[in-house]
Amino acid sequence: MYQSILRQQLELLKSSNQYRTFTTLSRICGQYPLAKLEGAPDTPVVVWCSNDYLGMSQHPLVRQQMHWALETYGAGSGGSRNIGGSHELYARLESSLADWHEKEAALVFPTGFGSNDATLQCLLRQIPDCVVASDERNHASIVNGIRATPNERRVFRHNDVDELEQILSAYPVDRPKLVVFESIYSMDGDIAPIAQIVKIAKRFNALTYLDEVHAVGMYGPRGAGIAAKLGIADQVDIIQGTMAKAIGVIGGYITSTQTLIDAVRSFATGFIFTTSLPPAITAGCLASIEHLKTSSCEREQLHRSSGTLRERLRQHDIPVMRCSQTHVLPVLVGDAERCKAAAHRLLNVHGIYLQPINSPSVPVGTERFRVNATPNHDLNQIDHLAASLRETFDHFAIPLASQASAAEVA
Structure with missing residues (x-):
């Protein structure tokens, strides 16, 4: 009986696109933000949603x-x-x-x-x-x-x-x-x-x-x-x-x-x-x-990289939510199923790790990617992320900034 109750609850979670799965990533010491993806150890992916904001986990x-x-x-x-x-x-x-x-x-x-x-x-x-x-x-x-x-x-x-x-x-x-x-x-x-x-x-x-x-x-x-x-x-x-x-x-x-x-x-x-x-x-x-x-160099570089990333996303018409005033850049998708699909494509086609943020973490209809640059991300990686997001948004017909509500995105 108890197993049946729990299975039903899990199925409800899955049907509402709120079921969470783990992506097995092994970060590479000294090469942050690169990590090895399980099953593809020879091709590192770039992590774009870590809370290791300054890369201090890697500091000598x-x-x-x-x-x-x-x-x-x-x-x-x-x-x-x-x-x-x-x-x-x-x-x-x-x-x-x-x-x-x-x-x-x-x-x-x-x-x-x-x-x-x-x-x-x-x-x-x-x-x-x-x-x-x-x-x-x-x-x-x-x-x-x-x-x-x-x-x-x-x-x-x-x-x-x-x-x-x-x-x-x-x-x-x-x-x-x-x-x-x-x-x-x-x-x-x-x-x-x-x-x-x-x-x-x-x-x-x-x-x-x-x-x-x-x-x-x-x-x-x-x-x-x-x-x-x-x-x-x-x-x-x-x-x-x-x-x-x-x-x-x-x-x-x-x-x-x-x-x-x-x-x-x-x-x-x-x-x-x-x-x-x-x-x-x-x-x-x-x-x-x-x-x-x-030392202020880490946070100064963080804010420079965040500004560059914000500008690159704007140039590619990627919808960064207007609420953002900081290093955290919420990119609006607006649909749980497409958010998960887009994350899968970014990882497996473009080598970019972004975790989909769906309900109940955020309200339904505001599903998003929570993107943040670090001092360790270089300009090539920033450009690659912006271009990859644009290709992925186009692939799934996710509304761009110019198509979204002016109240939601900058």
Whole structure:
């Protein structure tokens, strides 16, 4: 009976084009963004949708420090930090993160998903009667953390500061409130009105929780994110980030006051009862962050490459969605079946890996490719991508930018 129920659910997923499959790619160290495709090892493909935004997973310094830590400390951490002990590398990494965001303290988690999920659950359970206001396009990790608590929750329209103000104004000033939002939204590439949100939150005595996972390393002084770029990081109560994207390794973190960090460390079950990052991973994260604090060449090249890619796509009439303001370039397809077919053709005909983004990750009718250049993509690869997308769009009669709605594409 149980197998039958699960099979039915899987068939529904497949029939709606929401079933996910893995493409087996083996990245080639030192040759990023090239990877070997399973079954065709002699012809590398070019990866165009990795979150390794700056190619730091390949950086010699990061790899060197990971090798050093592996040979010095071994492979695993031995358990949670409460049971296995808290390695000195964790303290150094958390100190570096707190310095990066100019906060009093930081706390590291094994993943970015876990840092959002565990922290939000903890805060909402520990702060009595706290109401949470969440942007409608917040990441699944944020949604998961909020839904796991019985707290009253309100969802405001994406980046709509007027609706947020209406929500917060409906509660007494002394009622605990938490506003949760992101700086850069990964599927649209747009930027939140951070300054306005923070101003409104302060007016109504609400804590602010900002997810900067798609910004850290790439924006602001020393790569500390959008809030730092705007000069208002000190006004944001909690900044959350990841070490799996621009930093190039894995792990999540939060930064805030010493008291808040200590509370999450002491009460968050998602932190207390999980194995800590291995020393080699921690060393790699620390090396990457310290490098990005002082080196701007990677992010400068990222933004140059992103600008070149955006222009090449425009020249080939490829519909980049108007919402994009950042390095994330959402290319509109608008149909789940054609999006999957186009991805297959790009991979097998043109040697380009782009993952189709379909519902429920994005609304039905806005299916897309989420494209991003890195400092490692050269001009030939950028030109090849633009030409290949145009050939693929023509092949499947996918509407071009000149044929799509002006409200949707630039």
